Amino acid sequence: MSAAGRVVVVGGGIIGTMYCLMALEAGFEVVHVERDIEPRGASVRNFGLVWVGGRAAGPELALALRARRLWEEIALRVDGLHFRPAGPLTVAGSAAELRMMEQAARQDDAGIRQWQLLSAESARGLCPELSERSAGALYCGRDAVVEPRLAVNTLREHLRRQRGYSWASGREVVLLGERKVKDEHGEWFAGDRVLLCTGAQGVGLVAPHLGGPRVRRVRLQMLQTEPYPGTLGPALADCDSMRYYPAYDAGALAWLPPQAPIARSFAAQLLLVQRVDGCLTFGDTHDYDEPFPFDLEEEIYRYLLDRAAAVLRQPVPRVQRRWAGVYSETIEKRSELYWREEVLPGVEVVSGVGGRGMTCAPAIAEQSVAWLSGNTPAARPDAHLGLPERVSAGTASTTATEEP
Numbered sequence: 461m462s463a464a465g466r467v468v469v470v471g472g473g474i475i476g477t478m479y480c481l482m483a484l485e486a487g488f489e490v491v492h493v494e495r496d497i498e499p500r501g502a503s504v505r506n507f508g509l510v511w512v513g514g515r516a517a518g519p520e521l522a523l524a525l526r527a528r529r530l531w532e533e534i535a536l537r538v539d540g541l542h543f544r545p546a547g548p549l550t551v552a553g554s555a556a557e558l559r560m561m562e563q564a565a566r567q568d569d570a571g572i573r574q575w576q577l578l579s580a581e582s583a584r585g586l587c588p589e590l591s592e593r594s595a596g597a598l599y600c601g602r603d604a605v606v607e608p609r610l611a612v613n614t615l616r617e618h619l620r621r622q623r624g625y626s627w628a629s630g631r632e633v634v635l636l637g638e639r640k641v642k643d644e645h646g647e648w649f650a651g652d653r654v655l656l657c658t659g660a661q662g663v664g665l666v667a668p669h670l671g672g673p674r675v676r677r678v679r680l681q682m683l684q685t686e687p688y689p690g691t692l693g694p695a696l697a698d699c700d701s702m703r704y705y706p707a708y709d710a711g712a713l714a715w716l717p718p719q720a721p722i723a724r725s726f727a728a729q730l731l732l733v734q735r736v737d738g739c740l741t742f743g744d745t746h747d748y749d750e751p752f753p754f755d756l757e758e759e760i761y762r763y764l765l766d767r768a769a770a771v772l773r774q775p776v777p778r779v780q781r782r783w784a785g786v787y788s789e790t791i792e793k794r795s796e797l798y799w800r801e802e803v804l805p806g807v808e809v810v811s812g813v814g815g816r817g818m819t820c821a822p823a824i825a826e827q828s829v830a831w832l833s834g835n836t837p838a839a840r841p842d843a844h845l846g847l848p849e850r851v852s853a854g855t856a857s858t859t860a861t862e863e864p
C-alpha cells in the first residue's frame with residue numbers, strides 16, 4: 461500500500477476517472493472498478509463542452525473556472541484529449557436576439573467570462589462557416605472543447621501507464637460495506653476510502669441512499685453528422701441556449717422573441733460542436749419525465765437540423781448516428797452544485813453534477829482528493845474556493861433547463 465493510502469473508485473466515467481488521476485498524483489494507490497468493459501455512460505455521450513461562460517455567478521462559475529484551468533494543465537501532460545479553446549459563438553438570428561446579447565455583454569462579470577459582442581462580420585471572421593443571415597454573435601473566450609468519445613479512455617490509458625493504478629472492468633459493484641465494495645462475482649475491493657461515481661444510476665447501488673428526491677435524471681437526444689466540408693473553429697449555439705444557462709440576466713431575457721413551440725416542449729437549444737474528424741455533434745433536448753422513452757423522437761431532430769441549416773453557410777451533412785444520454789442533477793438543495801455524501805463509513809457518493817459534469821469533473825475530483833488528504837476541513841463542494849459558506853439559492857441554483 462502507498463504512503464498516502466488506498467482508494468477504491470467505482471465508475472469509469474469522467475468523474476471517477478478524474479478522481480483516479482488526482483488521487484494517484486496525490487500519492488494514493490488506486491483501484492478503479494467499472495461495470496462495463498469500456499464506459500458507456502454520459503461521459504462518452506456528451507458534447508465535450510468545457511462551458512464556463514454560461515455558469516451562474518458565484519460558486520458555480522468559480523468551480524467551472526478552476527476546472528477549465530485544470531483541463532488545460534491535464535491536457536499538457538496527457539496526449540490525445542484534444543483540449544482546445546473553442547467558443548462557443550452564440551449566434552443571433554435577429555436584431556431582437558442581438559439586443560439581448562448587447563445586454564449580456566454589459567453585465568458586470570462579462571469580463572471574467574470573456575464575453576465579447578461581435579458584429580456579423582467579426583463573427584464570420586472567427587467562424588467563416590457562419591451563414592450570411594446571422595445578425596451577430598456573443599463569443600465566450602473562456603470556453604473549450606474536448607473529445608468525449610476519447611477523453612475517458614485516453615485518461616485511463618495514461619493512468620494504466622502509472623504505478624499504483626489498477627483497472628477492473630466488467631465488474632458490477634452490487635454491495636457496499638464499510639470502506640469496501642463487493643462485485644457480482646463475490647470479490648471484495650477494500651481501501652481506506654471508497655468513492656462511488658456511478659453517474660445517473662437511479663437504481664441499484666446508490667438507490668437506498670437517495671432517501672428522497674436528492675437527484676433527478678435528465679435524458680437528452682443527440683446526433684452526429686458525417687464530416688462537414690469547412691472548419692468551424694468555435695462551437696456554435698443558438699439564442700435558445702441563453703434561456704437555459706443561468707449566467708444571463710433574467711431581465712434581459714425579455715428581449716428574446718418567444719421560443720418555437722417545439723423547442724419549448726423539448727426544452728431544446730441548438731448546440732453544435734465540430735469534432736476533430738470534421739463531423740458535427742449536435743443537440744440538445746431535455747426530458748425530465750420518467751420512465752424515459754426507449755426510442756428517439758424524430759420531430760425534434762428535424763427542428764434542430766433546420767436550425768443548424770440556418771446557422772451554417774454550407775448544407776448540413778448527412779446524419780451518421782443518433783443516440784440519447786442521461787445525466788443526474790441535484791435538486792434537494794438548489795444551491796448545491798453536486799451531491800457528495802459519506803453514505804457509510806469510508807464510502808462516499810459523488811453524483812448529481814448535472815449538465816456541467818464534463819466541464820467541472822477535474823475541479824470536483826480535486827476537491828474530493830483535498831478532503832481525502834485532510835487538506836480541507838469540510839466536504840462542502842466549494843470548500844477550496846474560499847467562497848462564503850452558503851450562497852443564496854438564486855445565485856447558485858441549477859434549474860431544470862440550464863444545462864447542455
Ligand SMILES: Cc1cc2nc3c(=O)[nH]c(=O)nc-3n(C[C@H](O)[C@H](O)[C@H](O)COP(=O)(O)OP(=O)(O)OC[C@H]3O[C@@H](n4cnc5c(N)ncnc54)[C@H](O)[C@@H]3O)c2cc1C
Binds near residue numbers: 744
Ligand atoms: C447528451 C449529454 C450531453 C452533455 N453535454 C455536456 C457538455 O457538453 N458539457 C458538460 O460539462 N457536461 C455535459 N453533460 C453532462 C456530463 O456528461 C455528465 O455530468 C458527466 O458525464 C457525468 O459523469 P459521471 O462520471 O458521473 O457519469 P457516467 O459517465 O455515467 O459514468 C458512470 C459510470 O459508472 C459505472 N457504474 C454505474 N454503476 C456501477 C456499478 N454498480 N458498478 C460499477 N460501475 C458502475 C457506469 O457503467 C458508468 O461508466 C452532458 C450529458 C449528456 C447526457
